[in-house]
Amino acid sequence: MSRWTGVGVSPGRASGPIARVAEPLPEPAAHPEPADPAAEAARIRPAAEEVADALFQRAARVTGEAKAVLETTAAMALDPALTAQAEKLVTGRALPAPRAVFESANGFADGLAAAGGYLAERVRDVHDVRDRIIAALLGATPPGVPDLERPSVLVARDLAPADTADLDPGQVFALVTAEGGPTSHTAILARSLGIPAVVAVRGLLAETGAVGAVVDGSTGAVELSAEPVPTRAAEPAADADWDGTGRTADDRPVGILGNVGAAGDARAAVAAGAGGVGLFRTEFCFLAATEEPGEDVQRAAYAEVLAPFAGKPVVVRTLDAGADKPLPFLDMGTEPNPALGVRGLRVARDRTDVLDRQLSAIAGAAADSGAQVSVMAPMVSTAEEAAWFAARARAAGIDRAGVMIEVPAAALTAAEVLAEVDFVSLGTNDLAQYVFAADRMAGALAELGDPWQPALLRLIGMVGRAGAEAGKPVGVCGEAAADPLLAGVLAGLGVTSLSMTASAIPAVGAAVRAHPMAAHRAAAEAALAAPSPAAAKEAAAAALA
Template sequence: MAVTGLQGVGVSAGRAAGPMVRVADPLPPPESGPAPADPAEEAARIRPVAEAVAAELSARAGRADGEPRAVLETTAAMAADPALIASAETLVVQRGLPAPRAVYEAAGTFADDLRALGGYLGERARDVLDVRDRLVAELSGVRPPGVPVLEAPGVLVARDLAPADTADLDPALVLALVTEEGGPTSHTAILARALRIPAVVGCRGALELAEPVGLIVDGDTGLVQVQTGEISVQAVDRAAEPSWTGPGHTSDGDPIPLLANVGSVTDAATAVAAGAEGVGLFRTEFCYLDAETEPTEAAQRAAYAEVLAAFAGLPVVVRTLDAGSDKPLPFLSGSSAEPNPALGVRGLRIGREEVGVLDRQLAAIAGAQADSGASVSVMAPMVATAEEADWFATRARAAGLNRVGVMIEVPAAVLTAQEVFGSVDFVSVGTNDLAQYVFAADRMLGSLAGLNDPWQPALLRLLALLGRAARETGTPVGVCGEAAGDPLLAAVLVGLGATSLSMAAGSLASVGNRLASISRAHCIAAGQAALLGTDPASVRAAVVESISAAFDGAPRHEGDRPAAER
């Protein structure tokens, strides 16, 4: 049996093997003509189809739970989005486009706007394109692209996987996932971890493989081996995750609060059901996405309070508006188009140009705290200097928010951490953006996924610098990037100085059980071992070796086992 290898980024732990199953690429762009004989009648086709697609996705959501349910509900809402439907109808009537082409162009514009906003919202552009493809297929009378019906267990290989397709995969049939695109923070990665399916993203060359062929997928190391002889089948060991109800702590009782990242009422309900001790990152952008004008303070207050109500009496960290400026939100007039919005006016920089927008949001957050009973802290994104931190803290406290922090996403904020800490009560590390800026690598590009791997030594060494400054000043340091949801890496983060971890709700149990199995001393040792590696693979191997003695015969996670033992 000849075996060759491809290298990607492991995003969901475990090792599995089986025959490759290709996922079809999206449909080609629909034709722009001929123009419909009756534009009004053609436009009228769009809404019923959108409602039918939304209903089908909602029905699938009803059969799921946890993170998969939340993703399906969000995708269903996108399919029925009145703004998307109206935009497509307008293109039919005004430009004479066939309905499929109108939906294709309208959704493409929405996706471009999300990409320009960057960060978490930028990654949601993939969700919009998924909805686009489903609507176009239905309007064209063809089967929508996506995961084929599996008659036997196999390894799915795709350019990328739509979140709605990933959400309700059957782990008994889907042995592993391999994609050429996507990154460690994509929905594919988050959902694969929630479903406990080994996954590798950013695996260049996977689509060039010709069937039939077998694949051996290592979701820990990112290695995908190709079997060209007899194809072996090996399912990952999916022993039930031990129950976890919190609170988060190490085996010697050191508390490590485990929090959830949320951005909607649905996310909040999922987090509570998963046992989150609060929220480490409440994304407020949902209030602004479809707004042609700035939402009123009262509307924002009500929307935030609806999410916060699920966490009455619990800590919630609210992040102020994080958006870019290449195609800014319509009511943000202070910024012009920029050639590189990731390095332009985004995050707090928008707040400093649009002070009224920021002040009204802070007032709304303070009001929502009073309405909900949650214990609210507020933090600003994209802070680079101590002066910026002080400016934001002053405004937030003037609005009645007493606990104020900033996001650590820009390397400069790490290098001047002690000065930044002087103005705030806490900081929270956005590992997703911090990695992007450390490596000058767009986190949206699958071809650069390896540089955005949270196991990269340079990223971990920056976190060590931050942790040292935090210990010297007594400043709490949370981590709210997706790195916090990797159970093995979570131990490293604690060892480097993280005092709380916030993640997708589906990762809470795995991380909680991991931390409860090892002591703080072992976490510190793992953190120190991580700093000696020269690449992600050697860092992971050093950490596995460092903490292997911590389990004392207790069951290990698949990702803890050295490759030679598997």
């Protein structure tokens, strides 16, 4: 049995036979030239339609987020810009259709990668669509998850949303990938399904003779065996002790909230027992728009998401757009380093009209829904920026305003920032990216994005202390909040609310409820003193044991 180590991104231990996700087909050759370029080009659109039809058929069999993912991928396959560019490569350069699709899609993917941030996360989707269309042109089996005849451990280079949108957690006991990171699609999917997962296991795919695997999503350990191993699913998280009220064993309040981006997410969070919403992403109203949605359109869309939380607190994040999420109507141009460019609040200060209309729509939706709405701004760096946003929000009729702490400068000046606003919320995904100068989508740097990194925990502790001294709330709405063990550490660092995907809510609530605040603080101190993420996790677990 060989032992491998990656980054554990969804806790639990499971084992079983390995099912390998098919690798993409080899890069298509640029020769021979087609005898009839026009006829060859005419093959591309039907192949794309065949891929889209298959995805739409899968979408028809599922609901919710899975349905949305499959329909979005199908729409990407039908993108006329992608197929038109490929057709031009056939007729203009006499490329075979598979090669033309390969080059056309890669051009789109390169543009997304250069944009960074949210759009860089879509590169895997473009590659997935590319490979499916090429397989259709060649009459080959498309890449993706095989049909599973028995419960298995899924092993892959990486997973695209369409690969996994309709996975059955009763058949997939764990996920292991060679690439990806703590905020990758695989990580988020595994946490939503409640199955163990380890990503960034470098060299994993070289073990072609392994037939069984033992996966520990808590430690990041993976054991591969050439012999069969017992088939065991992870035990479900112990959440029976959580009654839906976020608090420690000694009744210190810790909000257990949901992260939402659409009405379906809101309903799922309510069903899971969320006490409110710590992060309502409003980008869903803008990302597919070629023109800015009108105030009435925004108001209605926000009210639909807010309605399930009537009488409960909801924190709405204003538009997190800019160079890394370029929207046509903003016309922001291009930048050499988008992740460090004009995004979030920086866009709002340039386009105050867009911000003011959004704030007015949020205020109207709050009145329509009865939710207790606060707003917060993304990508804030200074106390002056925080004060500017708070004044703008209050002028729009929203009394409670806060900001995201995603930039190290804001964490280091948390006391000054908190003097200007009513609360702050830590976006641990971006904060880790900027602290370690490590792209959160780079699999080779995944360990640097581990939320257990002591340097990141120390920054969180600084913000927690500033919040306590100011008497103002400090939340965490990054993926770190979904880890039950880390949730207690965060509470011990002074975090007063945790916001996460709906599926993680019961387990996190139970973990916080299991110990008094003094124990969580002891776990936090132990993690802060550790030299590495793995050591921090072990130290925290030992302190709570």
